[in-house]
Amino acid sequence: xxxxxxxxxxxxxxxxxxxxxxxxxxxxxxxxxxxxxxxxxxxxxxxxxxxxxxxxxxxxxxxxxxxxxxxxxxxxxxxxxxxxxxxxxxxxxxxxxxxxxxxxxxxxxxxxxxxxxxxxxxxxxxxxxxxxxxxxxxxxxxxxxxxxxxxxxxxxxxxxxxxxxxxxxxxxxxxxxxxxxxxxxxxxxxxxxxxxxxx
Ligand code: GLN
Numbered sequence: 206x207x208x209x210x211x212x213x214x215x216x217x218x219x220x221x222x223x224x225x226x227x228x229x230x231x232x233x234x235x236x237x238x239x240x241x242x243x244x245x246x247x248x249x250x251x252x253x254x255x256x257x258x259x260x261x262x263x264x265x266x267x268x269x270x271x272x273x274x275x276x277x278x279x280x281x282x283x284x285x286x287x288x289x290x291x292x293x294x295x296x297x298x299x300x301x302x303x304x305x306x307x308x309x310x311x312x313x314x315x316x317x318x319x320x321x322x323x324x325x326x327x328x329x330x331x332x333x334x335x336x337x338x339x340x341x342x343x344x345x346x347x348x349x350x351x352x353x354x355x356x357x358x359x360x361x362x363x364x365x366x367x368x369x370x371x372x373x374x375x376x377x378x379x380x381x382x383x384x385x386x387x388x389x390x391x392x393x394x395x396x397x398x399x400x401x402x403x404x
Contacts, residue, residue: 209401212237212246214272216262218254218287222386226394232401240271248281248401251288251306253343253384256315259291260304269306276308281377281404283397289313289380290346297349308378310352317347317382318366331372332358334392340371340383347371347382377404 208231213223215236227234227250237243249272251259263269276282276292284292290299294307298315318325324343331338338359348370351357359372359381371382372393379400385393 208233209247209398210235210245211248211250211398211401212243214249214251214259214263214268214288214291216266216268217258218252219384219386220252222384223250223252223285223394226386226391227398230391230394230398232398238266238268240268243268243271243275246275246280248397248404249275249283250397251282251284251291252386253286253288256287256290256296256305257300257303259287260306263306264304269304273306276306276378279377279404281397281401282308282379283394283400284378284380285384285386286343286345286382289348289382290315292378292380293346293348309373309375309380310355311373311375311380312349312351313346314349315346316344317349317369318342318345327361327363329359329362329371331393332356333396336392338385338392339388339390340381340385341387342371342383345371345382348373 295312
């Protein structure tokens with residue numbers, strides 16, 4: 206593929222950080238709010254933010270169904286934090302009417318680290334990356350359970366949550382509980398761009 210176009214869900218969340226990072230990696234990064242803008246994307250990123258607001262806005266702006274259809278059809282997609290929740294087939298601790306796009310055969314637990322734990326940082330091993338990753342968690346989910354086809358890429362290593370799964374991949378869908386778009390480390394975005402260019 207020549208330069209891929211990677212859309213970033215831009216109705217809510219930390220859109221700019223993803224667009225900037227992707228652009229620095231040499232892809233055509235575009236903020237997507239409308240179905241027409243999605244059409245020309247080869248791949249897609251759903252940022253951190255608030256998943257309960259995201260799905261409502263996606264419904265209002267009629268992006269929900271076309272986006273879900275593209276993910277089901279194999280478009281490489283990467284979700285961070287709220288984006289991971291949006292990509293999970295099942296959610297614990299969601300609002301009663303909360304919908305997700307799905308794509309990952311996982312159950313995520315929203316705000317899993319406890320409401321008192323607003324944010325924290327930790328170092329992790331990330332499968333496929335030679336050096337450790339500094340992970341920033343902000344009211345983050347974790348992966349409570351997962352299906353057989355889902356690969357675990359990272360787990361929390363220290364503290365009460367040690368062992369909890371915080372990065373997964375199932376074929377063309379990648380998700381992290383933490384925010385690789387914050388903190389100046391582009392390796393997980395690079396990993397995703399490699400997924401896109403080799404898809
Ligand atoms: N707690 C948020 C949610 O449920 C996610 C937080 C984040 O993306 N930083 O959507």
